[in-house]
Amino acid sequence: MKRQKHLIRGIPVLASLNIDRTVKFYQEKLGFNRIGYQDENYAVIARDEFIVHFWKCDNKIHPENTSCYVDVTDIDGLYSELKQFDVIHPNGKLEDKPYGMREFAILDLDGNLIKFGQDIE
Template sequence: MKHLLKAVPVLASLDIDKTVNFYTTKLGFKATYHDAGYGIVVRDDIAIHFWKCDDKIFPENTSCYVDVQEVDQLYQEMEQVGVIHPNGKLEDKPWGRREFAILDADGNLIRFGQSL
């Protein structure tokens, strides 16, 4: 029997409204819940939760990895809205993944990738 089904990242946010707006307008997520202290966005089968913090050290030192399909198409979508991390261009990695990275409005690093 499998007990573990999937992981849901809970990232730090300096301003929940601003963060949710970034994910919905730039990244194509849909907001399913948010208030001043907590937010949830979803896209396809991925949910990301956010907790309110007051120190930028938390989001600037936090990241998550999202497995995707059609990584090249997703990269083009993200490149068009200008969110690609300066060091996160799409490339084949030596660990057998094709991936890229973005920074969200708070500084959280999100890496997207698929197996080669």
């Protein structure tokens, strides 16, 4: 039996210890320029075609054990842009991976790890 296509895209829902502080960090350091929704317990923000949701939590164990992966174009340009804000993970510098991706990683203020990657062509 052939399955129909139903899945369109994934949107990460990450933990935040302080929604206002998180949104400000993503705006100022990562260039997020659209807010779809924000209150003290939840936020929906975006940059380009990437959307992320944040939920308010009170325990840092949640963000410190959470990550997401973002496919990008012009990984070198994005790396250069974000490097100036000192957000690159110490073990996440830009490099080519053996599985065919060029990628790097950042940490937000709460410890969420975000990996950015582009296919090596």
